[in-house]
Amino acid sequence: MKAVTWQGKRDVRVETVPDPTIQEPTDAVIRVTSSGLCGSDLHLYEVLTAFMTPGDILGHEPIGIVEEVGAGVPDLMAGDRVVVPFQIACGDCWMCLNGLPTQCETTQVSAEGMGAALFGYTRLYGSVPGAQAEYLRVPQAQFGPIKIPEGPPDDRFVYLSDVLPTAWQAVAYADIPQGGSVAVLGLGPIGDMACRVAQVRGAGRVFGVDRVPERLRRAKDRGVETFDVSSFDNEKELVTAIRDQTDGRGPDAVIDAVGTEAHGNALAKLAQQATSSMPRKLVSPLMERFSIDRLAALHTAIELVRRGGTLSLVGVYGGMADPMPMLTLFDKQIQVRMGQANVRRWSDEILPYLTDEDPLGVDDFATHRLPLDEAPHAYEMFQKKQDGAVKILMQP
Ligand code: NAD
Ligand code: ZN
Ligand code: ZN
Secondary structure, eight states, rough: OEEEEEETTTTEEEEEEOOOOOSSSSOOOEEEEEEEEEEHHHIIIIIIIGGOOOOBOOOEEEEEEEEEOOOOOOOOTTTTTEESSSOOOOOSSHHHHTGGGGGGGOOOOOGGGSOOOBTTTTTGGGGBBSBBBSEEEEETTTTTEEEOSSSOOOOGGGGGHHHHHHHHHHHHHHHHHOOOOOEOOOOHHHHHHHHHHHHTOOOOOEEEEEEEHHHHHHHHHTEEEEEEEGSSSSSHHHHHHHHHHTTTTTSSEEEEEOOOOOOOOHHHHHHHHHHHHHHHHHHHHHHHHHHSSSHHHHHHHEEEEEOOOOOEEEEEEEESSSOOHHHHHHTTTTTEEEEEEEEHHHHHHHHHHHHHHHTTTTTTTEEEEEEEGHHHHHHHHHHOOOOOOEEEEEEE
16 A cells, blocks of 8 residues: 655655454454644654654644454444544543543553554554555554544544644643633644634634734634734733733733744754754654753743633643753642644534534534645645645545
């Protein structure tokens, strides 16, 4: 089959690899019909190269048709249409039963000290072959795949794999009071969707911050009060402008949907570029001991949120020694919540919103639909934010 493989820094290629097969009774194999490209894939493209191996199959946002199931998957059969969550979880351990499939005790990558295995996401997360491919082996298929109805196009449901539950959890963790305010930093697919979820879940005011014109426009068109970072001389001015909208206090909650590749800190960017070009053996221990994250957005979030407010971190961070303004965090009495999205924890709540009325605007959320063969172009375009690319779906 054809699959998108990681070959090195900013180098992905579509290659022919062996078709996946059933290996465990709890496996399924699906034929992928659409597969999303995510901001998390961009971290692998450039920054997290130390944790990748050439040939790794990328991707974790698939929708498709079941081809084959193992004997331990009673609820699925060939021909079923499914969305597959980006994390692999058993559904039956203590963590899964407590709504934390990202921490699944059956699939935890304990050799690396990490939580549940993820599709297509580095050796830290189990080096599981990913979903930007014609076929995907789905382990723990007795729990993960979400059956969806025939009929509507893939776009209606594909975001259940990641974007929707991630945005949903970001908003749930933000704990916005009814009618209260939230600022969302970063208006990529995740931040954009978090704004939409906040609106339908009853936030009174939603502020969105980015610097990419079409991303700001998309949010503004849906009633978000947008702020263009590049129009302010410094962080303080941006924070003041948003505080002025909230009686001088700052929003009740701030969602950081940017993560480790925030712009705004040239020095940290240099450090990331240096480590992403170094030999793997040298980098891994370095990354564990020093800060490798670009923290500009996180620091803005801490400044911006009102005293006693909530910070919900949904952008991915990876440093083990990031310097944090503990004085400010403590003095402002900020609640902080974060993590990978627990897909099955939220999917049943989200499904009723995926209707013809389309309150979340999923049907035209994608800006690009490309054949899988064009993956190298898709990655480059998404990273460089060219051609208005916000969300790209690839079709094998
Ligand atoms: P993206 O890279 O398209 O979006 C990031 C956006 O942040 C861009 O639009 C960029 O212009 C903007 N930005 C950069 N620096 C900024 C700053 N200082 N202030 C304001 N905006 C800034 O990616 P995405 O797909 O939307 O993903 C966003 C983040 O969410 C990534 O870190 C991704 O890894 C993470 N993610 C987490 C989960 C989860 O389960 N927690 C799931 C999916 C994605
Ligand atoms: Zn993703
Ligand atoms: Zn489990």
